Amino acid sequence: MVKPGSSLRSFWICAAILVVLLFLPPVIPRFYTYILASIFVTSLLAMSLNMVVGYGGLFQFHHAAFYGVGAYTFGLLLTKTHLPMLVAFIAGPIAAALAGLLIGWFCVRLIKLYFAMLQISLGSLLWAIAFRWYSLTGGDDGMHGIPTPSFLFSSTHAYYFILIVFSVCLLLMYLILKSPFGMTLQAIRDNPDRCEAVGVNVRRHQLIGIIIATFFAGVAGVLFVVLEHSVFPDLLFWILSLEVFIMCLLGGWFTFIGPVIGAAIMVSLRTFVGIYTQYWTLILGVLLIFLIFFLPEGIMGFISAKLGSKPVEGIERAVE
Amino acid sequence: MLRVENIYKSFGNFLAVSGAQLTVGRGELVAVIGPNGAGKTTLFNLITGQLKPDRGKVVFKEEDITRLSTHLICRKGIARSFQIANVFPRMTVFGNVQVSVLSQQRQSNSLFRPAYTMAVKETEEILESVGLIEKAHELAGSLSHGDQRILEIAIALGNEPELLILDEPTAGMSPEETRITMDLVRRLAETKGLTILFCEHDMDVVFNVAQSIMVMHHGRTIVQGAPDEVRRNEQVQEAYLGDEDA
């Protein structure tokens, strides 16, 4: 699938980008450092979603729920207990993965829209709990000023920390998608019945895929807290889930790096357009309609089609 | 090797299979024939677990596999192709076969090893044997219909089956493609010692290739036997050959 030459070249490109990113903070304004870090966090969330949507063909419609679980777990452990940072850091993704296991276990029994609906309902249940349990979660205000360790307090340090975790996660996700597991996941996306008939336990495979994806969503949640020092129920709200979905669509479903592009565009647009107008969602809606009509394979899909590296075929066969 | 005992399946009020019987001996090339709607595909789906029968038994190598799920039946050594081209369209031809080889090697859940280094030799061998090796890096969805059908057989071979079930392997093919495909099937049976069960529309093909033929009509088995025996059977002539193959 991957020709060694091209993957070597991509490796050097990635390394170069990483080096540039490492040297950026001293030379750019702090605000931009913050925006970049915010892009990394959102990208990680979008990529984890794309693992199960673009590569897995699952209707994972409430991915933000797991992002929220990761963030809340991390925030609560730091605020209410004296556990070391490392424990809290690992507990966040694990809690998210457990939630993924629990919710996924029910969802993989169903297909497509039913899968989506059940996930939205179970995810919304989590949201309702975070929203209502004032004494624990701070309700709709959320929790602010979460005491992240002092070495992460400076925004530059937080930037480096987020960048490093993000890069490691990216590498892991890349390896997973290129592994037999990832390949089989894509085969299931293309044709679940055929996959069952070559001896793959489709449901179990999908469930493992969900657990992995929700784990990374949990990591993204933890990084969000590192960056923002706060959590609030909107992190688990279904609107965010759909926004992340759009990021994947915008960047391109079937490309590894697509969601990063999508997330970068969305975060920057929101930041810079948001300065001039309070009608950000209107712009987002128009953008989405534009995408649906003109760029259904996303930016990366469009580029690779133009380069002729692979024929474009409607995504219907993959996700339908 | 495979025994289907008095199996029934209905969809609502429609009895798709009502008392079908089938025996496949090791190393045999067995064909199932019957008019459209006789229940051939349903029978195959019952054997490989896509459908569960209402009554009756499927026995493979003296083991009851009736209630096993599809992927477990596959692991017992039964692989199949489907009537409509059923490949992984967004993956390469190589990847299509590799998925099933990896599944056969129990590597599907391996997380961190790069897939492109794994099962390469086995996959290439299979592609070589079916003649698709030159197209290994094309996307499966972009292949011609005939090539997709052959790729289907290749995917099934990836499971190193003892019993290979082919559901109308030549459906929609030109006479030339049909000949090539049936030669392939026969060659596979000989060189790999495969047992093959297939159903087919083309009577010439069936009577040329098959060693044993089972005739279905309205979901029932009329007879199973050697080609000559079947040809002579009066019931068969009445139900089937009489009006189609006169």
Add this chain to the structure above:
Amino acid sequence: MELSQSISFAALGGHFFVGLSRAMILFVVTSGLSLVLGVLRVPNIAHGSLYMIGAFAAYTISRLFGGGSTAFWLALVISPFVVAAVSLVAERLLFQHLYQREHLMLLLFTFALMLILGDLVKLVWGAGEYRSIVPPQLLKGSASIFGSSIPRYNLFLIIIGPLVAVGLWLFTNRTKMGKIARAAAVDREMVGAVGINVSWVFAFAFVLGCFLAGLGGALVAPTISVSLGMDHDIIIEAFLIVTIGGLGNMWGAMVGSLIFGLTQSFGVLFWPQFAIVFPYTAVVIVLLWRPMGMLKSVW
């Protein structure tokens, strides 16, 4: 959990009727959603926004006519048509060009519509400001039933719900258009094959579904403060209801609405802080018990 010992029969009855009237609003909204789901196979995410527009339109229309009883009835009748007009424009202008595309694109389109309509409402009506509609003279005050005091308006809602159900049933079973729509839900190739313009059937079902969303919005307006964010609140509830009812099944929408409305209302009685959790839990239980919903889905 604080379980008060003195939950009286009257309080139970009161919550029952409140839950029932809530269920009827939900039914009016979800029956429309269910219709669109059944015929177009698309969960219309913008349905909640259309409901919100229905409520805002009702508010403006009733203000326009002086806010009296007549104004209320006019608002109730006119605002669903306003919503239907909005949806017709969206459908003919954009949505109809996507029918040949895969589901996911249709779904994302309705999400885009939701984003746009939400901000348009903000543009037209502005954010702040407390908005409410006074129910007409006839429906003001309370009536006493079995010892519990029930607002008359809620009783009105309890009557409206079944009327809408009967109307929809008559439409789908007794009119040509309804029968075609129903047939299209079951087998759309068939309908296309007999020479009916499927695109118009879809448009009609979509607009009718949105009309019901608008009606729901107009009906709910006197019971709440009409505000931004109404769309977010209702749409997930509506989705869950049609899912537990059976996708595209109108009676399923009724059953789902009853479950949702009543569990919500009794939840408030038993455990106010977590009342919101009760209906969600009910949904989870129903889906575990019957993954494809209570009643037969048309899918």
